[in-house]
Amino acid sequence: MRQNKGVLLYRKARKIIPGGTQLLSKRPEMFLPVGWPAYYSRCKGISVWDLDNRKYLDFTIAGVGACTLGYGDPDVDAAVKNAVKRGNMCTLNAPEEVELAELLCDIHPWAGMARYARTGGEAMAVAVRIIRAYSGKAIVLFCGYHGWSDWYISANLAGSSTLDGQLLPGLEPAGIPRGLAGTAVPFKYNELENFESLVDKFDNKIAGVIMEPVRSSWPVDGFLEGIRKITEKKNIPLVFDEVTSGLRMNSGGIHLKLGVKPDLAVFAKALGNGYPMAAVIGKAKIMSSAQKTFISSTYWTDRIGPSAALATLKKHKKLKAGGHLVEIGTMVQQGWKDLGNKYGLKIHISGIPPLSHWQIAAPDSQLAHTAIAGEMLKKGFLTSKSFYSTYAHKASDVHRYLDALDGTLRELSPYIKSSSVRKVYPFPAAHTGFKRLV
Numbered sequence: 177m178r179q180n181k182g183v184l185l186y187r188k189a190r191k192i193i194p195g196g197t198q199l200l201s202k203r204p205e206m207f208l209p210v211g212w213p214a215y216y217s218r219c220k221g222i223s224v225w226d227l228d229n230r231k232y233l234d235f236t237i238a239g240v241g242a243c244t245l246g247y248g249d250p251d252v253d254a255a256v257k258n259a260v261k262r263g264n265m266c267t268l269n270a271p272e273e274v275e276l277a278e279l280l281c282d283i284h285p286w287a288g289m290a291r292y293a294r295t296g297g298e299a300m301a302v303a304v305r306i307i308r309a310y311s312g313k314a315i316v317l318f319c320g321y322h323g324w325s326d327w328y329i330s331a332n333l334a335g336s337s338t339l340d341g342q343l344l345p346g347l348e349p350a351g352i353p354r355g356l357a358g359t360a361v362p363f364k365y366n367e368l369e370n371f372e373s374l375v376d377k378f379d380n381k382i383a384g385v386i387m388e389p390v391r392s393s394w395p396v397d398g399f400l401e402g403i404r405k406i407t408e409k410k411n412i413p414l415v416f417d418e419v420t421s422g423l424r425m426n427s428g429g430i431h432l433k434l435g436v437k438p439d440l441a442v443f444a445k446a447l448g449n450g451y452p453m454a455a456v457i458g459k460a461k462i463m464s465s466a467q468k469t470f471i472s473s474t475y476w477t478d479r480i481g482p483s484a485a486l487a488t489l490k491k492h493k494k495l496k497a498g499g500h501l502v503e504i505g506t507m508v509q510q511g512w513k514d515l516g517n518k519y520g521l522k523i524h525i526s527g528i529p530p531l532s533h534w535q536i537a538a539p540d541s542q543l544a545h546t547a548i549a550g551e552m553l554k555k556g557f558l559t560s561k562s563f564y565s566t567y568a569h570k571a572s573d574v575h576r577y578l579d580a581l582d583g584t585l586r587e588l589s590p591y592i593k594s595s596s597v598r599k600v601y602p603f604p605a606a607h608t609g610f611k612r613l614v
């Protein structure tokens with residue numbers, strides 16, 4: 177197992193691809209530094225086959241949150257095949273772009289216009305450009321993670337700990353021009369006073385506010401409402417980054433459930449259920465500022481992206497997929513809780529049910545979770561500290577997963593409790609974040 181074809185290919189990849197992969201969260205070191213299969217030959221529903229044709233059930237993060245309907249959804253795939261059949265790229269435009277703009281604005285009636293990109297980071301950069309063009313100002317107040325772009329990472333020019341507490345601690349801002357220092361300033365989620373003090377401090381220099389409406393915890397009463405009230409009063413555009421929260425609990429932005437309307441909202445990841453697609457939607461008076469600047473890219477015009485998004489949104493809505501994602505995520509969270517009680521482990525659970533995380537509170541917690549991933553892999557499951565539910569996860573899959581986890585914790589919990597996991601798992605612990613990029 178430890179010498180599977182994926183392990184060997186990843187060894188080769190690291191020599192010719194810096195970092196080995198294109199996304200930090202897909203690096204094997206993030207899951208299981210020794211033995212993770214790393215590559216897939218095919219995937220369908222929640223099943224993944226590695227390069228040795230071993231099959232696993234995926235209880236990790238569903239293509240890093242991209243596939244809420246499951247891998248290779250037949251209806252989305254059919255729409256994509258149809259786009260390919262009729263030609264994916266052309267000098268003329270894909271009419272699906274217009275239908276998608278209408279559908280997105282139908283789902284989010286506060287919005288009047290849409291622009292597209294293909295990834296979350298790109299779309300967030302587009303949104304930031306639009307609000308800066310609209311306001312003529314530079315400073316962005318933000319909260320949470322928003323991608324790899326200069327506008328965001330520049331926050332760490334003020335000190336490499338600025339992004340600590342924004343999901344990604346310890347990131348050096350190498351390669352970001354010093355001139356951007358002070359243009360992106362973080363605030364703390366659920367701390368309205370912290371936000372208010374920054375608005376007071378930067379007042380008429382603020383281009384906009386960028387935040388995820390929900391991430392690892394639900395907003396406390398008055399937090400989002402307070403931000404909305406202040407931004408409205410001061411005419412500061414409020415942008416909800418729904419790249420990860422969108423299409424989780426409902427078939428659109430999670431803000432619709434929270435009853436707070438932004439000025440712009442950004443979608444990616446789940447929007448195309450595995451096909452690259454991202455959208456920035458917003459109020460026409462702000463979105464029109466896209467015309468004051470240059471926002472344009474060849475492959476933002478392909479037909480597959482909007483075709484996949486239309487098929488995804490329509491199916492998601494028809495099936496009320498968000499309800500299923502919540503149900504499955506809730507079952508898994510409850511299962512973690514029950515197993516913690518059964519084996520006397522303290523477990524911290526966070527996240528909305530479709531984006532669930534668990535963490536065993538123990539001195540060598542990270543090694544324990546790595547050992548668990550190793551055992552679960554042997555039993556035919558891809559697992560991690562995070563679980564993103566999909567429409568393809570059935571209750572029976574969750575039972576199988578929790579049974580396997582039960583057996584794993586039965587074996588490992590005595591070692592976890594006595595801080596001696598290394599005795600049974602003498603391998604490196606999984607990496608935890610940007611602290612270890614190399």
Ligand SMILES: Cc1ncc(COP(=O)(O)O)c(C=O)c1O
Nearest residue numbers: 295296297321322323417419420
């Ligand atoms: C909230 C949020 N914004 C932006 C991004 C960046 O999206 P992408 O990885 O598609 O560039 C992510 C990715 O995890 C995200 O979770």
